[in-house]
Amino acid sequence: MMNNPWKKDFPQLTDGSVYFDTAATSLKPQSVIEAVNHYYHDLSANIHRGMYEAAVITTELYERTRETVAHFINANPEEVIYTRSTTAGLNMVSYIYGLEKLNEGDEIIVSELEHHSSFLPWQNVAKKTGALIRFIELNQEGRITVEAFKKVLNDKTKVVALTYVSNVMGYITPIKEIIELAHQYQAIVIVDAAQAIQHIKVDVKDLDCDFLAFSGHKMLGPTGIGILFGKYALLKELDPMEYGGDMNEDVNKDVSTWKEAPFKFEAGTMPIASVLGLEAAIRYIENIGIQNIHEHVTKVHRYALAQLNQISGITIYNKGSETGIISFNIDNVPSHDAITFFAEKKVALRAGQHCAKLICDWLGIYSCMRASIYIYNTYKDVDLLVETVKQAVEYFQELGF
Amino acid sequence: MTGLDNLYREIIMEHYKNPRNKGLVENQDYRLFRIKNPSCGDDITIQTLVVDGIIKDCRHIGHGCSISMASASVLTELMIGKSVEEAEKIADNYLNMVANKEYDENIDLEEAEVFSGVRQFPARIKCASIAWVAFKDTLK
Numbered sequence: 001m002m003n004n005p006w007k008k009d010f011p012q013l014t015d016g017s018v019y020f021d022t023a024a025t026s027l028k029p030q031s032v033i034e035a036v037n038h039y040y041h042d043l044s045a046n047i048h049r050g051m052y053e054a055a056v057i058t059t060e061l062y063e064r065t066r067e068t069v070a071h072f073i074n075a076n077p078e079e080v081i082y083t084r085s086t087t088a089g090l091n092m093v094s095y096i097y098g099l100e101k102l103n104e105g106d107e108i109i110v111s112e113l114e115h116h117s118s119f120l121p122w123q124n125v126a127k128k129t130g131a132l133i134r135f136i137e138l139n140q141e142g143r144i145t146v147e148a149f150k151k152v153l154n155d156k157t158k159v160v161a162l163t164y165v166s167n168v169m170g171y172i173t174p175i176k177e178i179i180e181l182a183h184q185y186q187a188i189v190i191v192d193a194a195q196a197i198q199h200i201k202v203d204v205k206d207l208d209c210d211f212l213a214f215s216g217h218k219m220l221g222p223t224g225i226g227i228l229f230g231k232y233a234l235l236k237e238l239d240p241m242e243y244g245g246d247m248n249e250d251v252n253k254d255v256s257t258w259k260e261a262p263f264k265f266e267a268g269t270m271p272i273a274s275v276l277g278l279e280a281a282i283r284y285i286e287n288i289g290i291q292n293i294h295e296h297v298t299k300v301h302r303y304a305l306a307q308l309n310q311i312s313g314i315t316i317y318n319k320g321s322e323t324g325i326i327s328f329n330i331d332n333v334p335s336h337d338a339i340t341f342f343a344e345k346k347v348a349l350r351a352g353q354h355c356a357k358l359i360c361d362w363l364g365i366y367s368c369m370r371a372s373i374y375i376y377n378t379y380k381d382v383d384l385l386v387e388t389v390k391q392a393v394e395y396f397q398e399l400g401f
Numbered sequence: 402m403t404g405l406d407n408l409y410r411e412i413i414m415e416h417y418k419n420p421r422n423k424g425l426v427e428n429q430d431y432r433l434f435r436i437k438n439p440s441c442g443d444d445i446t447i448q449t450l451v452v453d454g455i456i457k458d459c460r461h462i463g464h465g466c467s468i469s470m471a472s473a474s475v476l477t478e479l480m481i482g483k484s485v486e487e488a489e490k491i492a493d494n495y496l497n498m499v500a501n502k503e504y505d506e507n508i509d510l511e512e513a514e515v516f517s518g519v520r521q522f523p524a525r526i527k528c529a530s531i532a533w534v535a536f537k538d539t540l541k
Contacts, residue, residue: 336441336466337409340522344405352441360442366464367442399409400418401467 004378006288018381021348023167023195023325023372025217035280036222039273046269048246062272065279069227072282073212074203079235081228081262082270086194087117089213089228092265093190094121096238098159104130106158111136111144112358113166118192119358122161131158138362141320142169146177157187164196168359168370170321172200176207183208194218198374199297199323201290204229216274221281225274235261242267293375297324300373304382311386313393317363324373333396335367341392347385407518408525409467417467422460422477431458434538436531443469445532449539456480456488459536466528468519473532475512485540492533499529
């Protein structure tokens with residue numbers, strides 16, 4: 001592989017560290033840092049309020065970003081709600097739709113691949129409304145299949161809340177087919193795209209999803225900003241979740257009214273700098289091209305798997321992963337013991353349950369390590385990872401694990 | 402000795418592989434406390450029997466990393482026979498030691514001293530603390 005042309009854009013890597021934890025949060029390129037700094041350094045004004053120049057520019061950039069996001073996922077700008085994160089977006093749907101629309105006996109379909117953010121809000125809705133949670137049975141490999149989905153889909157299904165890409169297994173869910181089927185039963189589908197948005201083309205019109213959420217910080221953007229897409233027809237009729245400044249249209253002692261969507265869902269001052277940073281992140285990804293990113297990740301992933309497969313004394317749980325996520329354990333070594341070894345070698349991985357305990361239960365493990373690959377990772381990074389895995393296997397064997 | 406070898410001391414490995422006082426007993430006189438750490442998956446329960454202010458028995462069960470398991474084993478062995486007052490003092494001192502806070506070196510931590518290596522690994526402080534925190538809760 002030629003020199004990685006993107007690595008130099010990430011100042012976090014100038015110390016020579018190796019980063020395999022993009023699934024937790026991605027690194028941030030210089031252009032994103034500059035966009036955030038531009039706001040704090042040069043603008044620092046609020047949006048939709050001031051008449052002075054900085055306020056006007058800030059509002060323009062804030063709303064231009066909404067258009068950039070909309071274009072990126074093929075939505076209309078009025079369907080793009082700024083949130084704090086994927087978690088905030090998915091929770092918002094559970095409040096504005098789930099708690100309002102669901103009743104006793106209704107059914108909610110989820111899977112064991114869900115991140116806690118895509119499961120717990122619906123467990124809460126079920127508890128409060130009397131609705132029932134149903135799980136899609138995963139296949140032998142741990143995947144959601146259309147066939148298994150059909151078995152839990154029925155006339156009572158009102159909500160389908162599924163991950164687009166699993167944050168532990170890295171599998172891509174056949175979400176488009178699932179959405180089509182769900183709509184035949186008038187159920188709405190909420191897509192957790194936190195691990196998809198940085199890897200594959202997300203097209204909400206093509207998917208025909210009802211809601212879809214993702215975070216900025218896993219796609220090279222800042223923390224504190226996420227996107228919730230919602231179909232306009234739904235957003236139009238739903239009530240706000242939070243009330244306060246900016247989201248209202250007319251406030252009176254007796255009755256007040258709200259702005260149109262998406263503004264009625266953005267109460268108070270939003271994380272403006274992070275919104276501007278998100279636009280820079282999208283531009284950065286678009287300049288490379290999501291397909292090129294996916295190809296690079298796939299190449300590095302294959303290179304890593306080929307070598308890791310040769311090492312005895314480790315178990316890889318997701319050899320069929322499609323998005324550069326490798327979940328594994330060193331046999332007989334709890335993941336928090338193993339991870340300390342990697343940390344000492346300056347290889348950044350993640351260990352634990354990855355906010356996805358249900359899939360750990362399904363795999364029959366307490367926890368695991370996860371290496372996640374992105375554009376700044378190279379074959380050389382993989383070589384160090386593989387070498388460290390070998391050393392770790394030996395080290396812990398000698399200790400008597 | 403490298404940092405890692407300092408963490409994985411022989412005594413720690415020995416307790417990890419041969420845990421003392423493991424398994425709970427069915428007895429209403431014991432006080433029980435369980436702590437789960439959802440981020441790493443550690444899950445530890447400590448069970449303590451106090452008679453006339455003296456810890457007559459101390460037991461543990463659970464799963465987690467070697468540091469958390471071994472520290473539970475060392476804890477139970479160390480605490481049996483101590484007065485509640487003494488035990489609390491030792492536990493506080495131990496927790497301060499592993500968290501790299503000020504602690505009284507005159508208080509004898511006995512075998513638990515081997516966990517001093519944890520200080521170099523801030524990410525592992527919780528691992529070494531979880532059983533001891535649960536133990537303190539059984540005394541409340």
